[in-house]
Amino acid sequence: MPxxxxxxxxxxxxxxxxLDYPAHYAGLPGGEEASPDVVAAxxxxxxxxxxxxLLPLNQSGDQEGCLLEGGEVKAPKGFKEAYAQFVEGGWPSLAADPAHGGQGLPHSLAMVLNEMICSxxxxxxxxxxLSHGAADALRHHGTEEQQATYLTKLVEGTWTGTMCLTEPHCGTDLGLIKTxxxxxxxxxxxxTGTKIFISAGEHDLAENIVHLVLAKLPDAPEGSRGISLFVVPKFLPDADGNPGERNGVVCGSxxxxxxxHGNATCVMNFDAAKGFLVGAPNKGLACMFTMMNAARIGVGIQGLGLTEASFQNAxxxxxxxxxxRALSGPKAPEKAxxxxxxxxxxxxMLLTQKAFAEGGRMLxxxxxxxxDIVEHGTDAAEKERAETLLGLLTPIVKAFLTEVGFEATNEGVQVFGGHGFIQEWGMEQLVRDARITRLYEGTTGIQALDLLGRKVLMSQGESLKVFTKEIHKFCQAEEGSSELAExxxxxxxxNAEWGEMTMAIGMKAMTDREEVGAASVDYLMYSGYVTLAYLFARAAKQARAALAEGTEEAAFYRAKLDTxxxxxxxxxxxxxxxxxxIEAGAEPLMAISAEDFGLGFEI
Ligand SMILES: Cc1cc2nc3c(=O)[nH]c(=O)nc-3n(C[C@H](O)[C@H](O)[C@H](O)COP(=O)(O)OP(=O)(O)OC[C@H]3O[C@@H](n4cnc5c(N)ncnc54)[C@H](O)[C@@H]3O)c2cc1C
Structure with a gap:
């Protein structure tokens, strides 16, 4: 077992x-609760x-899977008990607002824990x-009554949340939804309608499930402008706020x-299920984005967690x-x-995994x-800057960390040789589990369009400049250091090339919009590597300083420099x-007609 x-x-x-988190936390209202001792504990x-x-249930959960019987889903053995311990320990409420029963600790802390869960x-x-995202959507867009009814339960973890967007004929293009x-x-x-691929849509871990559902009102405008958001509980809360009458939403398969395998991915049938509007009519997609942005970062953390798990075992x-034997002669002559x-x-292979794990963690x-700053900051300018950076980095965290997470888990199998392909070692499960992270919450292709199209080009490159300026400042400050020159x-x-390349794509896109789509995934991966390079340069600076000062942990810092x-x-x-x-542009992608793709097997 891994x-x-x-x-x-x-x-x-x-x-x-x-990243000087102690100072960061001290600067946040309420952040003093997150003292270094508390954080460490x-x-x-x-x-x-x-x-x-959690770890002892990972392989058994994969092999056992979930069971659907009479509309009820049983999660694998032990999952329910583990969840009860999780709730008992107060983990779900760690970073939630005390107004809703939360412990008010910074969100970043919950993200570190999330990495451990994903590993x-x-x-x-x-x-x-998904409960956190559901709670967020209700906190930002729900009525007071909705917040009173659902938020405390989601925060304490006795109820869980879902996100119901996808339908059989639409995943990326939500404008097509029929519910x-x-x-x-x-x-x-x-x-009324059918949602597919709903994660944790039905299960036996919590006493109620709160579905956040995208649907269309009868008079809704066409396309994505006509989507509204609804909260649809599995059990309608009674007068005391406890689970009451069963609502018309069931798991079909x-x-x-x-x-x-241990997570129930459900087809959910809504048959005149009672729902309550969240936010304004036809503004559901914007409300859902509150949930999706949090969830996208969460999926990036999944990539990181799996990378770390695979690395440790490899x-x-x-x-x-x-x-x-080593090519240069035996290194363990006493052994066979x-x-x-x-x-x-x-x-x-190992260093690739290690670099992606440590780089991903920094990112x-x-x-x-x-x-944390967007949520709790008090300085308006600082908040605005954080919001811009967060917007820019979200698709990079989501797509880059899941792409390299898949590569890293694959390398983990390779290190094990044929044994990596055998179930009992658990390495192939990590690859299978990692594969979905590149798909859900918007595929890599969609994240790449979000980064290049929406975040960078639509802001005329301004959002990118906020980040490249920070990198430029760091480079300028360290220009004279011969030790960091490498x-x-x-x-x-x-960093300079990143800006120039962005301008060049923007220019090409003025005459041909396909240039954006043609460049986007390579642009996202390029951006991910440069972002990690910035963070590794800072890490190298820190490691050098510690070594120069003298430390009992010299090996740790040397390994950091080597990585x-x-x-x-x-x-x-x-x-x-x-x-x-990117420079090859759209032409080599668009030259061949859709019909000509298949000429090799038509005759
Ligand atoms: C295990 C699992 C769990 C899931 N959990 C949930 C959940 O909890 N809630 C939920 O609502 N959904 C969930 N999903 C659905 C998931 O989010 C979608 O599958 C995903 O968004 C892609 O949608 P699709 O499958 O319809 O693919 P499509 O949208 O059909 O895309 C097919 C391909 O075309 C590409 N493509 C589409 N449009 C464009 C474009 N404009 N430009 C470039 N490329 C494009 C895509 O990148 C992809 O490669 C889950 C899916 C799975 C498999």
């Missing part, structure tokens, strides 16, 4: 040394919960995973899928497995062969600070390929 240890030392490095306990409670049991993590909402005399709505295996970690190619925690020089060049070097010398050159593809 093992896992919460990477607490690395988390401490990123939070305390790199919470993370340690979270790591213990993930390792001792140990992604399928389980998706039961509580109808017909007003009733009591001010509520009858919701469970999907059989490639991964996350590393242990590579130290243990004896095969062949050398451990495979001596071989350069195995090191390439998530950097972005988490923006979320990082700062290539970073400064790439940064590996990233710069072996992974960052991938930006050349992405740039080349």
């Amino acid at each position: 093992d896992y240890q919460a990477p607490l030392r690395d988390i401490r490095f990123v939070m305390d040394e790199l 919470i993370l340690e306990e979270g790591g213990r919960f993930a390792r001792e409670v 140990t049991n992604l399928a389980w993590g998706m039961y509580p995973g 109808r909402a017909v007003p009733t005399d009591d001010g509520a709505y009858d919701i 469970l999907e059989h899928k490639m991964g996350i 590393l242990a295996y590579a130290r243990d497995r004896l095969q062949m 062969a050398d451990p495979i970690i001596v071989h350069p190619d195995v090191r390439r 998530v925690l950097y972005t988490a600070q923006m979320i 990082f700062v020089r290539p970073l400064a060049k790439l 940064a070097r590996f990233f710069y010398q072996r992974l960052l050159p991938r930006t050349r390929a992405h740039k080349g593809a």
Whole structure:
């Protein structure tokens, strides 16, 4: 069975040394509660919960899957009990507003815990995973009554939330949805339609499920302008706020899928189910975006968590497995062969995983600070800047970390050789589980369009400039440091190139809009590498400073420098390929007609 240890030392490095979280928390209203001692205790306990409670259920949950009987779904054995412990421990309410029963700790802290959950049991993590987003949508857009009825329950975790967008004929293009909402005399709505692929749509972990559903009013305008958001509980709350009458929403079937078997992916049939409008009529998509943005960051964290899990297990295996001798001569002459970690190619795979795990963690925690500031900040200018950066980084966190998460988990299988392909080691499960993260909450293609089209080009490059200016300032400040030159020089060049390339795409797009779609995924990956390069340069600076000062943990800081070097010398050159593809433009993609694609097998 795979093992896992919460990477607490690395988390401490990123939070305390790199991003100065103690000062960040001290500057947030109520942030003083998150003192370094409290944070350390919470993370340690979270790591213990993930390792001792969730990890043992990961493989059994994958093999057992979920069971649908008479409209009721049973999650795999042990999931319900683990969830009860989770609620009992107060984990769901950690970062929620005290006004709704939350503990008021910063959101970033919950994100670190989320990484641990995703490393140990992604399928389980998706039961509580959408409750936070559902609560957010209600907090921002719900009426006082809706908040009183649903928020406290979602925050304490006794009820869970879902996000019901997708229908059989539409996933990306939500303007096509057919689910109808017909007003009733009591001010509520009858919701009728079919939603598919609904994560945790039905299960036995919580006493009630709160569905947030997109549907169309009878007089709604066509397309995405005519979508409204409704809250539709599985059980209608009674006068005391407890689960009462069963509502007309049932699980029709469970999907059989490639991964996350322990999570119920449901077809949900709404048959005149009672729903209540959230926010203004026809403004549902905007309300749902509150949920989707939080969920997108959450999916990026899934990529990170799986990367870390795969890395830890591949590393242990590579130290243990004896095969062949090192090319330069035996490294363990007393043994029958050398451990495979001596071989350069195995090191390439392990370091790729390590760099993506440590780089991804820096990116998530950097972005988490923006979320804290947007949520709790008091300085208007600082909030505006954080909001811009958060908008820019959200598609990068979501798509880049899930793309490289899939690569990293695949490399984990490769390190195990044929054993990686065998179920009992648990490495192939990580690949299967990672595969969905590139799809749901908007595919990589859609995130890339969001980044390049909406966030960068629609702001005339202004949002990108906020970030590239920060990188430029860092490079300028470190220009004179010969020790950091190996990082700062290539970073400064790439940072300038990022802006120039964006302008060039913008110019081309003025004559041909297809240029945006043609460039977008390569642009997103390029952006991800440059963003991680910035964070690795800062990490290298920190590591050098610690080593210069003298430390008992010299090995930790040297390894950090080595990882940064590996990233710069072996992974960052991938930006050349992405740039080349971007510059090739739309022509090689659009030249062939849809009919001519299939000529090779027509005759
Ligand atoms: C296990 C699982 C859990 C899920 N959980 C939920 C959930 O809880 N709630 C929910 O509502 N949905 C959920 N989904 C649905 C998921 O969000 C969608 O599958 C996803 O958004 C893609 O939609 P689609 O499958 O309809 O693909 P399509 O929209 O048909 O896309 C097919 C392909 O075309 C590409 N494409 C589409 N439009 C464009 C464009 N304009 N430009 C470029 N490329 C484009 C896409 O990138 C993709 O590669 C889940 C799905 C799965 C498999």
